[in-house]
Amino acid sequence: MRSAALIRLLYPVASAVARQLARPSGWFGRTVMTRFLNRGNRDLVEATLEGIAFPPGCALLDVGFGGGVLLELAHHRGVRVLAGVDPSEASVAWMQQRRARLPGSELRLEIGVVEALPFPDGTFDVVASTNTVYFWPDLTRAFSELHRVLRPGGLLSVGFSGPGKLRSFGGITRHGFHHHEPGELIEAAAAAGFASIGVIDLHGRVTEGDHVLRATRVDARSELPQRR
Numbered sequence: 001m002r003s004a005a006l007i008r009l010l011y012p013v014a015s016a017v018a019r020q021l022a023r024p025s026g027w028f029g030r031t032v033m034t035r036f037l038n039r040g041n042r043d044l045v046e047a048t049l050e051g052i053a054f055p056p057g058c059a060l061l062d063v064g065f066g067g068g069v070l071l072e073l074a075h076h077r078g079v080r081v082l083a084g085v086d087p088s089e090a091s092v093a094w095m096q097q098r099r100a101r102l103p104g105s106e107l108r109l110e111i112g113v114v115e116a117l118p119f120p121d122g123t124f125d126v127v128a129s130t131n132t133v134y135f136w137p138d139l140t141r142a143f144s145e146l147h148r149v150l151r152p153g154g155l156l157s158v159g160f161s162g163p164g165k166l167r168s169f170g171g172i173t174r175h176g177f178h179h180h181e182p183g184e185l186i187e188a189a190a191a192a193g194f195a196s197i198g199v200i201d202l203h204g205r206v207t208e209g210d211h212v213l214r215a216t217r218v219d220a221r222s223e224l225p226q227r228r
Contacts, residue, residue, distance in 0.1 A: 048159035064132030143192035165209030
């Protein structure tokens with residue numbers, strides 16, 4: 001969340017702003033919040049994608065795509081099979097209008113929530129999400145679904161702000177935000193069956209206090225006992 005000063009100016013309407021951050025709606029959500037999310041989230045989105053080796057023919061899902069900046073940045077990195085799911089009709093409508101910014105891509109956009117992703121098992125090589133975990137009411141179900149839609153060997157990358165940074169935004173992040181320590185997300189990912197779980201702590205000018213969780217869906221065959 002980059003525009004901290006702007007967020008503080010909006011304290012008097014904190015509850016309404018928090019609802020728009022969680023689920024942009026109406027004209028304001030479609031025309032204002034989507035742009036705000038793209039600008040404010042960009043640095044953390046860049047970190048969420050940084051260092052990922054996208055395989056040939058990579059299929060990527062962005063969970064809670066908001067203004068769509070992660071989809072656009074993945075496209076710039078050569079990913080052509082793209083999907084996004086978001087609970088906001090305004091975000092989906094906004095991104096539908098911006099399809100031309102992703103030339104040559106196969107783009108699927110869905111209205112939905114992380115606890116019930118509208119995709120078959122093993123669909124994606126990479127699943128990413130940025131600044132959305134605060135709005136997941138059930139971490140167990142969320143990580144189980146993220147694990148389900150990844151192919152064996154697929155990568156999960158989740159960018160988020162820690163509780164300390166969220167508290168610095170004052171009243172807005174006290175409305176409907178779930179504050180999670182990195183350890184909580186590690187535990188939820190492990191319980192869902194992820195392996196090679198780690199958290200990258202960020203220390204950029206904008207991203208200080210942010211983190212990126214990375215985890216891999218283990219190939220089912222590798223989970224079987226090895227014969228000797």
